[in-house]
Amino acid sequence: MAKTKQQHRKGVIPGWGLTMGFTLTYLSLIVLIPLSVIFLKASTLSWEQFWQIVTTDRVAASLRLSFVSSFIAAAINLVFGLLLTWVLVKYDFPGKRIIDGLIDLPFALPTAVAGISLTAVYAPTGVIGQYLDRFGIEAVYTPLGVVIALTFIGLPFVVRSIQPILHDLDQQYEEAAAVLGANRWQTFWKVILPSLVPAMFTGFSLAFARALGEYGSVVFISGNMPMKTEIAPLLIVTKLEQYDYEGATAIAAIVLIISFFLLFLINYLQWRTSRKYFIH
């Protein structure tokens, strides 16, 4: 049998070359070139210098704070965002549309405004802060404050990721579970939740990524004390203000590498959980 040369299969929709070319150009201009500049700038440092910068106590503390608090905030959003989405999708009540609209507010609000409001509210004299104060809990100027701000800005990502999936999840799966004798808790835990896992991964990683880069809402509530409440993005700005461009890009580069690695890991987990039952 003669082997025919495999032709590049032409799709039904024309313009593959044009659209792909445009996509690559666009992506380069908006994302790839700016990001690569960070690495170019950072590469003016030797490995020793780079390592020295990113392992100083202050930088390490800020990295730890940024990643840990972003992770905690994303995890909080995952739990309560799911609950909120559940209420919004499964029940009808007056004001549902308004609440649904409110979810997007953290998207739209200038982050500095959010930061100032949160600081005012959670300060020991504030509306919520006074009750926390009674239990000896300090929110403002502590890592807790950082988590609160990051939770605030991450919420819409989780809700908007899960909402369409939960909405489209057919009633018949719940009915099938009930007919087979499952109670509500078993139905939720064994049938509904596993169907939402891929969307939850997406929501979590978006919220986490957003929290890592957040600056505006955190700087007011955290107090920016080096070693205690100073987040990595703030440290970068601080370095820039001191004309220490190499230092700033070194921190930026390490943040970028770690977050790339983490997002890759999350996506891999998502792929692993979803691949087996979404092959069609």
Add this chain to the structure above:
Amino acid sequence: MDINVKQISKNYGSFQALKEVNLTIPSGKITALLGPSGSGKTTLLRMIAGLEMPDSGSIYFGDHDYTTKTVRERNVGFVFQHYALFHHMNVFENIAFGLKVRPRKDRPSKQDVQRKVNELLHLVQLNGLDRRYPAQLSGGQRQRVALARALAVEPNVLLLDEPFGALDAKVRQELRRWLRQLHEQLHVTTVFVTHDQEEALEVADQVVILNNGQIEQVGTPDEVYQHPKTKFVYQFLGRVNVFHAEVNDGRLHIGEALFAAPDENIQTKKMIGYIRPHEVRITRHNDNQKSIQVKVRRIQSYGPIVRLELERLKTNDLIEVDLSVEQANQLNVKNDEILYADLEKIKFFSDSPSVE
């Protein structure tokens, strides 16, 4: 366990899905709920399952009133139209689901679950596919997994919603026969919903024909096909030729053909007559008073049958007649030939739009 449905009514807003329906579903038999869409057949099925609650009336499983029991308490097997298999569970986990969600004291041991699932896999002929996910199965295989899952809980009654609706013609045929065989083995009381009359007549022991939320007729496939009680049943169960008859001197007239009135004291002026294509006899001579003159328009061969399209002289109405190949050869019918169509087997109904 036989099931008794008593005076069940259900409204959705202003739409009456079921109107005072009474029905007995015999134990150990297959019952088909047959009707067009919107006839209330699926609502009735879901009500037996407990997925819908009736507005009034009651449902008995054996001697027990199950009307207010929840879906979990009824212990029914339900196969959904699109199967509703859990996508994140493999075949084994899907089938075992009903056993694993039982309260701890009733839950079978791991070995028992394994044994039960293997039995069921064998029963539905899916041995070796227990690690597959629903997305990796064909439509017919998914259907059988859904069935095995429903049977795992040893249900009082097996309910199937349009069980063959989503499959292609060939697979449908196979599954029908297979479902029948399976039933011979298990004898579990079974109810299925369908809009396909052929399917209902072929698979069921008892056929229930529904229209507009009411039962038109209940009977064996033979009874409902051979002796339809209403116009709707006649029309719904297969092809039919319709004739308008006039009442005169206590006799019915269709053109030149004469028929005895079904009722001597007939009040109406007009009646409507139905006859199936295979019930019409074709002759060359008018040998009784029950024939009308027709002209052959078209002759089509469909495998074992030959379908004649005849035009009634005078009125130009079209009549369909099915002949066996032997009959057709014997008659040697030609296009545009004038023949007699004997309507002796016609059945008359009153011409009012309401059901008798």
